[in-house]
Amino acid sequence: MRDCNYYLFPxxxxxxxxxxxxxxxxxxxxxxxxxxxxxDYCEIALLVDKDHERINRTSQYKVHSINSISEQRYNFxxxxxxxxxxxxxxxxxxxxxxxxxxxxxxTAIVRKVLDDMAAPADYQVLADRNDGTHINxxxxxxxxxxxxxxxxxxxxxxxxxxxxxxxxxxxVENGIIWPHENETAPINLNQKxxxxxxxxxxxxxxxxxNAAGDLVAGSAINSRIDETEFHEAEYVNxxxxxxxxxxxxxxxxxxxDLSRMWWFLENPEKHYKYVFVSKHNFIEFYxxxxxxxxRDEDIILLKKPTRFKAIIIPERSFxxxxxxxxxxxxxxxxxxxxxxxxxVESANYENIYLTRTKFNGDxxxxxxxxxxxxxxGYRIISPEQLTVLEQIGIMAGAxxxxxxxxxxxxxILFCRDGIDITVLNGSxxxxxxxxxxxxxxxxxxxxxxxxxxFLPSFRSGIALLLMPTLYWKKYTEDQETCYYDxxxxxxxxxxxxxxxxxxxxxxxxxxxxxxxxxxxxxLADVIIGINKYLLGNELDDVKKKMLxxxxxxxxxx
Numbered sequence: 287m288r289d290c291n292y293y294l295f296p297x298x299x300x301x302x303x304x305x306x307x308x309x310x311x312x313x314x315x316x317x318x319x320x321x322x323x324x325x326d327y328c329e330i331a332l333l334v335d336k337d338h339e340r341i342n343r344t345s346q347y348k349v350h351s352i353n354s355i356s357e358q359r360y361n362f363x364x365x366x367x368x369x370x371x372x373x374x375x376x377x378x379x380x381x382x383x384x385x386x387x388x389x390x391x392x393t394a395i396v397r398k399v400l401d402d403m404a405a406p407a408d409y410q411v412l413a414d415r416n417d418g419t420h421i422n423x424x425x426x427x428x429x430x431x432x433x434x435x436x437x438x439x440x441x442x443x444x445x446x447x448x449x450x451x452x453x454x455x456x457x458v459e460n461g462i463i464w465p466h467e468n469e470t471a472p473i474n475l476n477q478k479x480x481x482x483x484x485x486x487x488x489x490x491x492x493x494x495x496n497a498a499g500d501l502v503a504g505s506a507i508n509s510r511i512d513e514t515e516f517h518e519a520e521y522v523n524x525x526x527x528x529x530x531x532x533x534x535x536x537x538x539x540x541x542x543d544l545s546r547m548w549w550f551l552e553n554p555e556k557h558y559k560y561v562f563v564s565k566h567n568f569i570e571f572y573x574x575x576x577x578x579x580x581r582d583e584d585i586i587l588l589k590k591p592t593r594f595k596a597i598i599i600p601e602r603s604f605x606x607x608x609x610x611x612x613x614x615x616x617x618x619x620x621x622x623x624x625x626x627x628x629x630v631e632s633a634n635y636e637n638i639y640l641t642r643t644k645f646n647g648d649x650x651x652x653x654x655x656x657x658x659x660x661x662x663g664y665r666i667i668s669p670e671q672l673t674v675l676e677q678i679g680i681m682a683g684a685x686x687x688x689x690x691x692x693x694x695x696x697x698i699l700f701c702r703d704g705i706d707i708t709v710l711n712g713s714x715x716x717x718x719x720x721x722x723x724x725x726x727x728x729x730x731x732x733x734x735x736x737x738x739x740f741l742p743s744f745r746s747g748i749a750l751l752l753m754p755t756l757y758w759k760k761y762t763e764d765q766e767t768c769y770y771d772x773x774x775x776x777x778x779x780x781x782x783x784x785x786x787x788x789x790x791x792x793x794x795x796x797x798x799x800x801x802x803x804x805x806x807x808x809l810a811d812v813i814i815g816i817n818k819y820l821l822g823n824e825l826d827d828v829k830k831k832m833l834x835x836x837x838x839x840x841x842x843x
Contacts, residue, residue: 294321314748384828449616462593464591578626664686754769
């Protein structure tokens with residue numbers, strides 16, 4: 287290992303042309319200044335150090351006291367210290383420095399990178415000025431980040447989502463499969479993680495219950511059936527396989543609803559019936575089960591509580607782990623998708639852009655990005671206009687995929703390992719399923735923030751304003767491709783369309799969804815968003831607090 291005391295400026299946390307203050311003019315601070323000046327990366331507004339008087343006697347740079355900070359206009363304040371960074375941070379907060387502008391560079395990571403081959407071959411975190419952060423995770427997924435919330439993305443990228451244990455199968459003798467109960471009133475979770483309605487009555491969860499009345503498969507929420515309910519259920523003297531809950535949503539079908547079907551592929555000779563539950567009276571993407579080889583007569587969509595001789599429950603190959611707060615997958619996760627890919631002929635489109643412009647119009651100005659990638663030779667694909675077979679075939683032949691996230695990202699499950707996927711983030715909400723899927727497919731993934739949403743958006747279907755942000759500009763520079771802005775007239779039209787779409791979407795939401803996502807939303811959020819995304823002026827904590835105090839909804843009750 288090479289002994290090295292070189293420190294790399296946090297290029298991944300500070301956009302170029304920013305106006306910065308550097309606190310700490312020891313070895314780290316001086317190195318930062320040299321690097322900034324060498325490539326004219328950003329503007330230094332002020333150099334600060336507690337020992338400024340002594341430093342000024344020998345330094346070629348003018349160094350100031352902490353009191354000078356309040357007189358400056360700046361975008362970021364970089365703490366250039368290893369040993370005193372926590373104390374410096376506390377001092378800055380005490381004089382009302384906006385904590386969102388403080389950058390605490392992790393110099394230990396940089397030293398690790400510069401130690402030649404010191405980092406283990408299977409795990410490296412590399413600071414790279416060109417793309418923000420480049421992360422290679424356990425030889426399975428490779429990331430380039432052009433995002434605002436770099437800390438959260440780095441954490442997600444660095445996690446291991448694979449569960450190194452064989453998928454399990456359990457058998458419940460004399461068990462009951464309970465169907466989905468329609469929720470006619472608002473439903474909440476109580477402290478026992480039980481589903482209760484507005485009157486406090488327990489609402490049972492769909493899934494498999496054993497003879498003791500305990501829920502053993504189907505939900506992480508606590509639920510029970512009593513002895514009367516158990517004996518009143520219709521009895522079928524037959525062994526069946528529990529297939530799980532069907533969402534009738536393409537993304538959930540890929541990620542969740544097919545996750546038990548690996549067992550069928552390993553046991554095709556066992557002609558059991560497969561029982562599913564759903565809040566719908568039909569199966570939306572029936573083709574998947576037929577492609578796998580299930581016969582029509584072997585598929586049951588259960589609508590009443592039914593007790594069976596025995597219920598076989600294959601463990602889900604892909605699921606959400608509530609304890610760790612992440613999606614996880616096991617050794618069976620790729621089996622279904624590899625099998626389906628092998629059933630179709632691959633299309634001859636190596637580079638594809640998956641668009642939603644012809645779907646529901648929730649992504650405002652996506653045409654800008656369509657045009658960009660179309661000019662680079664990418665084939666523009668609208669998946670919802672294709673059959674399941676055609677979609678699988680296109681993904682099977684793809685080498686590079688670009689999309690605006692959500693379900694479109696999950697399509698890479700049908701791709702071959704090593705797929706190159708670029709996600710244009712239209713929302714600030716991070717879809718945690720991306721990272722497990724990327725690891726499963728050993729993907730090379732680039733995330734780019736292209737969101738200029740100044741109104742809150744918590745799920746698909748709500749308007750998203752996609753624009754060429756600073757992160758997009760940096761990406762195009764690194765790709766050495768053409769960047770162009772949106773003219774004022776088009777921008778005005780996009781903003782008007784965005785507001786109209788957002789307002790209409792909210793009027794169509796269920797009251798329970800509105801209360802869950804928007805009950806704390808105020809005019810202050812709008813003002814903060816407009817300043818940040820349209821005016822390029824992020825308000826400090828003092829001004830934000832003032833706005834929230836003024837527009838607190840409690841004032842109007």
